[in-house]
Amino acid sequence: MANKIYDREKSLSLIKSLSLAFGPTGCEEPVVELIEKKLETLSVPFMRDRMGNIIARLRFGDIKVEGRRKIMVSAHMDEVGFMINEVDDKGYFHMDTVGGIDGSVMAGRKVLVGDGKRLTCGVIASTAIHHKKKDERSKAEKLEKLYIDIGATDRESAKQYADIGSFVAFDSEFYTFGKNRSFIKSKALDDRMGCAAMLEVIEALADTDVCGDLDVYFCFTVREEIGLSGALTAANLIRPDLALVLETTAVGDIEGASPEKRVAELGEGVCISLMDRSTIYGRAEIDFVLSLARQEGIALQVKKYVSGGNDAGSIHKSGSGVKTVALSVPTRYLHSPSCVANFEDYLAQRDIVEAIIRKSNEYFSDVTLS
Template identity: 35%
Template sequence: MRTYLKDLTELPGISSREEKVRQYIKSKVENKVDETYEDNLGNLICFLKGKDSSKKIMIDAHMDEVGFMITKINDDGTFGISPVGGVDPRVIKSQRFKIEGEIPAIVNSTPIHLDKDTSKVIKYENIKVYAGFSSKEEASKKVRLGDMVIFDTNYYEEENFAVSKAFDDRVGCSIMLDIIDFFYNSNERPVYDIYFNFATQEEVGLRGTGVAASRVKPDVAIVLEGTTAGDNPENTPDKWATHLGNGPVITFMHSGLVIKKEIFDAIVETAKKINIPFQYKMRTAGGTDAAQLAKTLYGIPAGVISVPCRYIHSPQSIMNLKDYENTFELVRNLIIDTYFLSKVL
């Protein structure tokens, strides 16, 4: 388990630029699934035939991470950037970046010796990214407008915790690869046909999943996410959305969607049945691809299960590895246990 998590989080892949992530996943599922195909938008769909093909299940996680694009090359050789997805500018001062996954860079930050006002929030129009170039002409030979910019972060693991960028949602992609491995190594087949959708462009408006689902036409879906924990040391418990170490997060409602009661109840009952810890997402801000699925075709019902991650959409996010393992166990049981499937299909 967690064979792929480090590699996945360290790969570059902002929305619409997930090609390295997609290529890595394709290389790891080769000969393990019955069919793999990529659609016009960039979703990667992996099909695993079940014992019974009368029903279709989609498991979905998005490949893209939040990041930036180069939107200006300044006369002094620095760059202006715009966010791709929701990134608070307060988390990027003095941070290390990589342009196109290769060129190291750093974000400007005024030392406190020169500006005592620590209440200021830097605006994107005032951010300059320095990559060692001294002029626009020099910089333009290496960097182009529209180039991808990501946080330069390495995966780190210690005891029960991991730290990295892009847990939202490479953690979901990693769990799906683990589940594919489970079926491959056990030489078993799922109850029904399963389509694993590694989705594109979730962070910029839930763009990919609906396109993939229109092709697959699943009867039900399970969306996997890395979700905000909110149990930051400075926050009181009433502001926590979830808590590290309390198990997989089961969503009953979020922005744009109320989860169908039968699906929500069946996920909860399955977690109780296999005796793993779980928690509810106690704040409803934010959304997932499940909201897009509800508007696709005639409406595709979906459940949402997440791994809680502290400080998501930042260079350093923290995850409890026990939460990852329990989320894997919950999802695995949902698709092999006729209890859940009988309740939702």
């Protein structure tokens, strides 16, 4: 697989279109449309469950065989954003966060406001520095003080575009930069890169049959960012033998960070987690993935810090328990309008997932022994 030739532009354009789509938690429909369209062109069967997850399935081997193994691969479609909770008489929108957004990345940003069908441009207003007292200048503006300006002049005209309960997402640009233009900058790389990787793995595996007697369920899930976890209900439905969670992980590999707090390095490969705040990952699964990456020449790094949590938390505790692996693309400035990741790490994520599926027979024959 190391010799594989990639169509870099094709992958980047997929990441671009997915990451720029509007999809704050609870309002993922624009992302859903994109993914469904892509799955249709690949002629892969898929369904929606009650929660709103998209589940696509690839079946390998003899479908009549008893005791076929099931792998669930998941990446979430939603992104952090805001919800409008008041429209004031001047036509400004006030809002609350959906998911965790740092106070320092809100003020002065462009946003899109709406319900997914019709979107309106706006700006998160910020008090001019001239009007701030000295001590106010050193602090991030409080959320209660921030508001969104779409150019409306009064409540009634504003309400024609959005209302209490409408969603807001960052309006950001996608570009590549740095050496070999390998750095990707966009909003919502968390976790649209995972969605893109799944789509590319589906494409790569759709016409092969080298994986043994296996069903692979690719789940594009909703509501990860508020911890409610669409992935949980998908796992309940599928009851997999093994789950692979494709994620991003926040890293601190920047100037000035002390070595033990850098977490991982951009460009050094996809991260495998040992433990985070929601999951302790199984040793057998970690060892299997580590040795597979070595064999296949895929860049993989162990995440060197315990932080965060993701859909693995709810998947591994679902039903009577599920063995789960988290594979994350290290990403800087997560949950901001300008996330930065490395394209090579994305490729490593995609490749390791494909390799795990292809070689899952080896894993399953090992675990049955224990």
